[in-house]
Amino acid sequence: MSLRFLNIILFLVVIDSIYSVDQDYLNKYKHHTVYQVFTETDKDVEFLSVIEKKIGTNFDYWNEANNMNKWTHLMLKSEFKTLFEDIMKSLNLNFSVLIENVGNLIENQLILNSKTNMVSNDFDYGKYHTLDEISKWMNDTQAAYPKFVSVFNVSRSYEGRTINVLKISVPSSSKKPAIWFDGGIHAREWISPATVIYMAHMFLSNYSIDPDVTKILDSFDLYVLPVFNPDGYEYTWNKDRLWRKTRSKTKIPGCYGADPNRNWDAHFCEKGASRDPCSDTFCGMSPFSEIEIKGVADFILKNNDSIVSYLNFHSYSQLWMTPWGYTTNKPKDFEIQVNRFLTLKEKKVIRLHHQDNGSAAAVNALIKLYGTRYQHGNIASTIYVASGSSVDWTYDTAKILYSYAVELRDQGQYGFMLPPDQIIPSGLETFEAMKALSFYILKQLK
Incomplete structure (x- = not known):
């Protein structure tokens, strides 16, 4: 088969895949x-x-x-x-x-995504994937690493989808502390599941090859939840690319879902959340009214004796944030973790008031590969006031000291429609940040 003929076939596949999408989906944001x-x-x-x-x-x-x-x-x-x-x-x-034109940007993202790795049946880490494809990847990963990886159901969604967690656990003679990281709590933020998946892949594929990765997996278990909000995520692929919330019914006909990052029992529905069911920041009818959130919270609370770090990945803005979201006041642990471990060289890279050690370690690692600059600080001061968030609950209630909310690439050029060619760079730099954070936590645990 000639290269020209293959290119024609690939072009036709791309065109067919785009025009097979519901035209209302493509035209919604024209x-x-x-x-x-x-x-x-x-x-x-x-x-x-x-x-x-x-x-x-x-x-x-x-x-x-x-x-x-x-x-x-x-x-x-x-x-x-x-x-x-x-x-x-x-x-x-x-x-x-x-x-x-937001609609054009959505269509361009879909076209670029359809062009990636159409010949191979292997999972393409440089592509955005549907919920079914992600579920298959989790099962395939478990099969590829049967000694290290298990997949288990942590909750169900409003529409009955399973919410699965991939656990990476290298066999050990003693119980290890654990790090939890998740993506896709806000449905339209596609780069967060893609980045979380890529980081899991990097940890697994580099074990026994990269000494740093080997040390981390010998020291920690990892819980990986790629898609926190499966109903919303599925909806962004089929009906509304910019859908943010869950898909539960509300008391107002035509208004669906709650903001899953305003539904936690952490100063529920105070500042930065809405009681209007039609709002994108609707907090829900009550704390943990969203079944997705309740199931995950129950698991984390049950295992908070071992989970030492929680990371909730979002997009966009390039921020690495600590509690709290509901107030600009800083918790005592924020002050305790100020600027103690950074070398003089690292201090010159980023100078911010009240540098948190874990965040600073991550942010300084992020910049090294591609020069991507993140800011860090507490949520309310760094991005906006937001009550009822996962990070505030994991810090306040589950007592997980190293709790972070991370806003991934970019700073607005593409927003939620980050092109697929930025997935692997995002994954690589965030992986470096995760390694730096893991070593910092490991040092504090000794």
């Missing part, structure tokens, strides 16, 4: 625009809040201004663009278009 607004003062933020109330649920925050980054990213439907821009100009607010 002509939606993402703006960045410079919100330097509290008054600027207040102006945006007033505009949001006028426009309603058609005003979708992608990223909010904070102490470190004064740019707010928000998406609007095409019919509100003129109104929004006129208001911005009348208020003399600094704004610009970040993404002109």
